[in-house]
Amino acid sequence: MSNFENPTSPTNLLNSPSGPSQISINNIIEYSPIENSVIVNFGMPSSKRPRGRPIGSKNKPKREVNNNISPSPTTNQIIIQVPPKVNIIQWVVSFAQQHGVSLAILRGSGSISEVNLKQTGSQIPSRVFMEEMNLISFSGVYLFSSSVGVSSTTNFFNALLGQRNGSVVAGSVLGMLSFGPVMLSAITFSDPDFYKIKI
Numbered sequence: 001m002s003n004f005e006n007p008t009s010p011t012n013l014l015n016s017p018s019g020p021s022q023i024s025i026n027n028i029i030e031y032s033p034i035e036n037s038v039i040v041n042f043g044m045p046s047s048k049r050p051r052g053r054p055i056g057s058k059n060k061p062k063r064e065v066n067n068n069i070s071p072s073p074t075t076n077q078i079i080i081q082v083p084p085k086v087n088i089i090q091w092v093v094s095f096a097q098q099h100g101v102s103l104a105i106l107r108g109s110g111s112i113s114e115v116n117l118k119q120t121g122s123q124i125p126s127r128v129f130m131e132e133m134n135l136i137s138f139s140g141v142y143l144f145s146s147s148v149g150v151s152s153t154t155n156f157f158n159a160l161l162g163q164r165n166g167s168v169v170a171g172s173v174l175g176m177l178s179f180g181p182v183m184l185s186a187i188t189f190s191d192p193d194f195y196k197i198k199i
Contacts (some may be wrong), residue, residue, distance in 0.1 A: 006016070008139030025039060080184040088138075088176045089157060092184070096142050101188040105157065108138030117171035129169060131162040132179055136168070143192065 011174050082096065088108075096103040112133045118126035141156030157173040 022137050042128045075189045077187050082178050082182040084180050096144050102144045103142045105186045106185045108184045109177040110135050113179035114177040116174040120172050136160045136162050
């Protein structure tokens with residue numbers, strides 16, 4: 001009897017009524033002509049993804065951190081009350097040096113008993129006013145260099161004052177004595193960047 005007439009051959013097994021119901025379509029069927037038998041492999045392929053990283057995968061490159069970036073200057077807005085009978089310019093400079101910061105005066109108000117003014121860019125000597133005046137406007141900058149631990153010579157202050165007769169005087173302040181309490185609005189900052197503009 002030939003292998004094709006064998007009732008246990010793969011053809012008869014698949015065509016028999018009980019064949020498909022007993023053997024899953026996922027099974028692997030092999031026929032051995034030597035042993036004249038059917039070998040059924042019930043191994044099922046796994047549908048789960050393999051654990052671990054794929055072959056050849058690499059870590060994502062980490063972003064480099066630049067530690068050489070200098071911190072941005074820190075600014076703080078403050079209100080300064082200058083006591084009476086005090087040289088305001090010297091008092092502001094001393095305040096900046098004690099705190100190790102640069103200082104920018106935005107505005108000021110109060111009464112002044114004496115002021116020494118000079119016209120910027122003028123050859124005319126400075127003039128001293130010894131009378132009570134109203135401080136209308138006051139602004140200026142004092143720069144402190146923390147890299148060397150000493151203050152720089154970059155500082156200037158301007159003032160606008162009203163006299164009792166209604167006239168107004170203004171100029172660069174070389175010295176100014178407070179008559180009563182003087183209020184100053186200022187901003188402190190450190191390590192400013194310097195730019196030199198070429199013409």
